[in-house]
Amino acid sequence: MSDSVWIEAPGGEIVSSPLVAVATVSDWMALLKPRVMTLVVFTGLVGLLVAPGGMHPVLGLAAILCIAVGAGAAGAINMWYDRDIDAVMRRTARRPVPDGRIAPADALGFGIALAVASVLVMGLATNVAAGAALAASILFYVFVYTMWLKRRTPQNIVIGGAAGAFPPLIGWVAVTGHLALTPLVLFAIIFFWTPPHFWSLALYAHGDYARAGVPMLPVVAGLRATRRQIMLYTLVLVPLTLLPWALGEAGRIYGFAACGLGLGFLVSAWRVLRDAVDAAGRSLTKDAPARAAFRYSILYLFALFAAFAVDRLVG
Incomplete structure (x- = not known):
């Protein structure tokens, strides 16, 4: 080459x-x-x-x-x-x-x-x-x-x-x-976290992807459909993060953290879904909710995994 x-x-x-x-x-x-x-x-x-x-x-x-x-x-x-x-x-x-x-x-x-x-x-x-x-x-x-x-x-x-x-x-x-159940659950949490995390970025970068010919969801399915998918995946993700607590793989420290952080994730996804848009589905707020959701999703995963580690090590 x-x-x-x-x-x-x-x-x-x-x-x-x-x-x-x-x-x-x-x-x-x-x-x-x-x-x-x-x-x-x-x-x-x-x-x-x-x-x-x-x-x-x-x-x-x-x-x-x-x-x-x-x-x-x-x-x-x-x-x-x-x-x-x-x-x-x-x-x-x-x-x-x-x-x-x-x-x-x-x-x-x-x-x-x-x-x-x-x-x-x-x-x-x-x-x-x-x-x-x-x-x-x-x-x-x-x-x-x-x-x-x-x-x-x-x-x-x-x-x-x-x-x-x-x-x-x-x-x-x-x-x-x-392998064991715990790492598989952690794998699943990141797997379902990835779409709402990345699609929040794709919402305000969809012009870049369209220019490059990359079929990201906002380019192919549209901006409204992407906002709905972010909400749907978040609705799956948040209960999934409670699974370690429900199965006894984690204690109250993690459980309370997962509930609080999950509520924040649901709120950020709801704001993305309800963002003011024009007739073509483009954001009238310069995708401020999507940008905020993207930033929060990074903090969310860091905090969630940190809570899991603290819970297991302290417990």
Whole structure:
């Protein structure tokens, strides 16, 4: 592959352009999608902390580092593959590959090297099952979500959301070597949290996705339908978060936190649903409720998993 990048020509056509910029350390870090990685690492850490049996701190640190590096590897490969559509989307055009600061071939090689290293170290430092789970999460994100679903179906983020739900499962398996009900419930919580989280973003970024030809739900089904889907998934998510409490897997600390946080999520989803719109379904408030819901959803998952960890560790 030549050292070139994809850019948008004045006429709207996507063309190849020679790579001229010099990458910095921050550019290579940006390939790893550090903001996304933060949430991935935290949910993986919770899975590790609440697993029975415990783990030596050094091995635990190695496991979390492998989850972080594996997530970053998947992000780097995603940026390599999506460089053409990233170039025409305002919020992604300044990423290091479409902006010409890192060659596509270098981004791909970097991502593959990190993926292989993270899986091998995870398997050696903890157990083969954890290494296999980490490999499965990377492969799912790259091949199922990025290469297969993202450009083909508006359900891309629903099915592809499974990739982001792996970390607590991986953290648990790193300690125990096997699956159990608790990590599967945590997996399900993240799986059902992903659509309302991401569709809130898609509501105010739908112009970008339409320009790039990505069939996100607001582009294909419309803005009104997306608001309804956010509400419906939230109505499924909130009762699901109470399942650990109902099953005795968590105590009152988590139960009260899940109720309070869930109420906040329902309110934010309701505000998105009832947002003032014009005849075409476009927000008259510049998608303020959707932006607020997106920000709250991040805080929500952090707080929910933190409450689960505190509850289990204190209990």
